[in-house]
Amino acid sequence: MAAAMMSVRGLSRDFRGFRAVDRVDLDIARDSVHALVGPNGAGKTTLFNLLTGFLTPTAGRVELDGRDITGLPPERIAGLGVARSFQITSLFPQLSAVEQVELALQGHSGRGMAFWRSRRTMRRYREPAMRVLEQVGLEDVAAVPGQELAYGRKRALELALALALHPRVLLLDEPTAGMGLEDIDRTVELIERVRRDRTVVMVEHNMSVVGRLADRVTVLTAGRVLVEGGYDEVRADPRVIDAYLGTGHAAR
Numbered sequence: 001m002a003a004a005m006m007s008v009r010g011l012s013r014d015f016r017g018f019r020a021v022d023r024v025d026l027d028i029a030r031d032s033v034h035a036l037v038g039p040n041g042a043g044k045t046t047l048f049n050l051l052t053g054f055l056t057p058t059a060g061r062v063e064l065d066g067r068d069i070t071g072l073p074p075e076r077i078a079g080l081g082v083a084r085s086f087q088i089t090s091l092f093p094q095l096s097a098v099e100q101v102e103l104a105l106q107g108h109s110g111r112g113m114a115f116w117r118s119r120r121t122m123r124r125y126r127e128p129a130m131r132v133l134e135q136v137g138l139e140d141v142a143a144v145p146g147q148e149l150a151y152g153r154k155r156a157l158e159l160a161l162a163l164a165l166h167p168r169v170l171l172l173d174e175p176t177a178g179m180g181l182e183d184i185d186r187t188v189e190l191i192e193r194v195r196r197d198r199t200v201v202m203v204e205h206n207m208s209v210v211g212r213l214a215d216r217v218t219v220l221t222a223g224r225v226l227v228e229g230g231y232d233e234v235r236a237d238p239r240v241i242d243a244y245l246g247t248g249h250a251a252r
């Protein structure tokens with residue numbers, strides 16, 4: 001396998017004696033879409049938080065492009081090119097879509113989120129912000145306040161805010177959660193578009209979305225890697241079927 005963009009060895013995280021992530025080994029290939037799936041409570045979100053520095057591991061190691069990033073704070077990991085989409089449009093609901101992207105760009109430029117910057121300074125970010133909005137198909141609603149956008153478009157704006165950081169690795173937490181079929185299709189197309197020259201890691205419950213997008217799928221159960229492989233291979237694996245049905249045969 002080509003050198004991994006992110007790799008994880010023996011990664012564990014305990015919460016007061018409860019092991020939520022248990023000695024996980026994982027290689028995320030460069031420029032791939034890698035899906036993390038598994039039943040509720042499997043440890044997917046905890047693993048995401050470990051990859052992005054929002055949690056520190058109890059044991060193990062995380063590497064980004066060969067560099068040890070274990071224990072670095074989230075802003076340092078973000079600065080190294082790992083961006084995560086958050087539901088953050090609600091932070092500044094009254095700001096327009098383009099203003100929100102301008103703020104994200106400004107934050108990334110090292111000037112901090114200085115809201116008092118003059119309009120002239122902010123104008124410098126207008127064009128690049130519009131280009132980011134075009135990437136996610138929101139250019140027609142650039143002037144609309146975030147709070148007035150429809151649900152699917154709010155989620156697209158969240159993606160735009162992550163893309164403004166020009167990440168090498170984009171982490172998406174349930175990108176199609178709560179969406180109807182039309183928005184799901186639009187989101188899948190969007191991820192297809194933004195994945196070019198970029199590594200994408202996503203937690204996703206919708207298996208048809210995983211099948212359409214993922215090059216590689218890791219199935220977690222009870223904090224451990226149960227199976228890893230291509231989508232068809234993983235889907236047909238009896239251990240995965242057992243894990244989802246909860247029959248417990250996988251353990252035997």
Ligand SMILES: Nc1ncnc2c1ncn2[C@@H]1O[C@H](COP(=O)(O)OP(=O)(O)OP(=O)(O)O)[C@@H](O)[C@H]1O
Nearest residue numbers: 015018019020038039040041042043044045046047
């Ligand atoms: N801060 C915490 N303190 C205590 N236990 C936690 C904490 N965060 C997660 N856990 C536990 O760790 C386990 C894994 O949780 P996690 O949220 O990572 O699972 P998940 O696979 O993302 O689940 P879901 O699909 O429901 O989001 C769960 O049993 C959860 O209760």
